[in-house]
Amino acid sequence: MSAPRRPVPSLDLVAPVLAGKIAAIARLLSRAELGADEVMAALEEIYRHTGNAHIVGITGVPGSGKSSLLAQLVTRLRAVGRRVGIIAVDPSSPFSGGSILGDRIRMNELSDDPAVFIRSMATRGSLGGLARATLDAADILDAAGYDPVVIETVGVGQDEVEIVQAAHSTVVVSAPGLGDDIQAVKAGVLEIADIHVVSKCDRADANRTITDLKNMLGMAINTGATNTGATAWQLPVVATSAHSGEGIDELVAQIDAHRVFLRETGELRERQVRIAHRRLLKAAQELLRDEFKRHQEEGERGMAQTIAAMIAREVHPQTAARELIGRTRKEIER
Numbered sequence: 001m002s003a004p005r006r007p008v009p010s011l012d013l014v015a016p017v018l019a020g021k022i023a024a025i026a027r028l029l030s031r032a033e034l035g036a037d038e039v040m041a042a043l044e045e046i047y048r049h050t051g052n053a054h055i056v057g058i059t060g061v062p063g064s065g066k067s068s069l070l071a072q073l074v075t076r077l078r079a080v081g082r083r084v085g086i087i088a089v090d091p092s093s094p095f096s097g098g099s100i101l102g103d104r105i106r107m108n109e110l111s112d113d114p115a116v117f118i119r120s121m122a123t124r125g126s127l128g129g130l131a132r133a134t135l136d137a138a139d140i141l142d143a144a145g146y147d148p149v150v151i152e153t154v155g156v157g158q159d160e161v162e163i164v165q166a167a168h169s170t171v172v173v174s175a176p177g178l179g180d181d182i183q184a185v186k187a188g189v190l191e192i193a194d195i196h197v198v199s200k201c202d203r204a205d206a207n208r209t210i211t212d213l214k215n216m217l218g219m220a221i222n223t224g225a226t227n228t229g230a231t232a233w234q235l236p237v238v239a240t241s242a243h244s245g246e247g248i249d250e251l252v253a254q255i256d257a258h259r260v261f262l263r264e265t266g267e268l269r270e271r272q273v274r275i276a277h278r279r280l281l282k283a284a285q286e287l288l289r290d291e292f293k294r295h296q297e298e299g300e301r302g303m304a305q306t307i308a309a310m311i312a313r314e315v316h317p318q319t320a321a322r323e324l325i326g327r328t329r330k331e332i333e334r
Helices: 010-018 022-034 037-047 066-079 102-106 134-143 157-165 183-187 206-222 248-265 267-297 304-311 317-333
Strands: 055-060 084-090 116-122 149-152 169-174 195-198 237-239
Touching (some): 010 022, 010 037, 022 116, 022 134, 037 134, 055 066, 055 157, 066 084, 066 149, 116 134, 157 267, 169 248, 195 206, 195 248, 206 237, 248 267, 267 317, 304 317
Parallel strands (some): 055 149, 055 169, 084 116, 169 195, 195 237
16 A cells, blocks of 8 residues: 655745746645645745736725626736736635635636636635735735736725735726715725726716716815825726726726836835735734634633633733733744
8 A cells, every 4th residue: 555645845836836837826825825834935935036916906895896897807918918816805704714705706717718817715804805815825926927916805895995005006996886876985995096997887877976986086186185296196987897898908008007107106115115014014913813822722821821810800901911922922932
């Protein structure tokens, strides 16, 4: 009887990922999402080969037609020979942790194209519309030669602003007839959009949404809520229809124009700093959270005694938290 095959070390997957091998990309993405310690050396090596792809975030409230729009957008990008990576972040159940992963189903017609890589990721309790491994996944697709890399978020409302700390260009999608004249006002996304899209523009009530958006943007400029300098990006409002394809070419042109704008004005560097800052803080938070969870699972050696002291009113929660952080810091430094 032959011995079971040992799994390929993650570090050995780096070279085939850089060569664009689909199987290696998929395997490393899965390991990054699981977050095992063994994958870190590979992710560190991958990170050294990133910084080439344009990271585009697509967000908006549920029902705004993001996935249908994305399918049309990718089709146009492929028509001009671009390799496109897609990270579709789906909501997961707060009870089971499972995810519908519906974006993979909705974009099924693209999955047969070897130059399009689609990965659905469950949020698994992570707030802000992004999964914990979203940017690691973007790194892998970037290093593998996909450009652009598109992150489509779950559409959770006000927490969508986290996409700004992950993408170079942010596209906010609104649609007519979703209960508000302009959902962007409610979600607070006027400030985060680089490009506004009104989907389903073939509907009779689309013109009102387009007009309202333009009026709101005009008011924001007049009140100084947006950058109005000579080098400021002029926020476009693009009307699109996934059904007819209307406006998709204009959307591609606006995304490309924004990329050029970022490079020529130096804004790209500022956004790279913002993304790096966010990743540093998130990584630190995750290390602490994992250590806290380990302490909790260790019973008397972990949180149990501290919690008992809190219930007995012997220690304040803030003091207990500081002590726990101190213990965790010592554990991490070992």
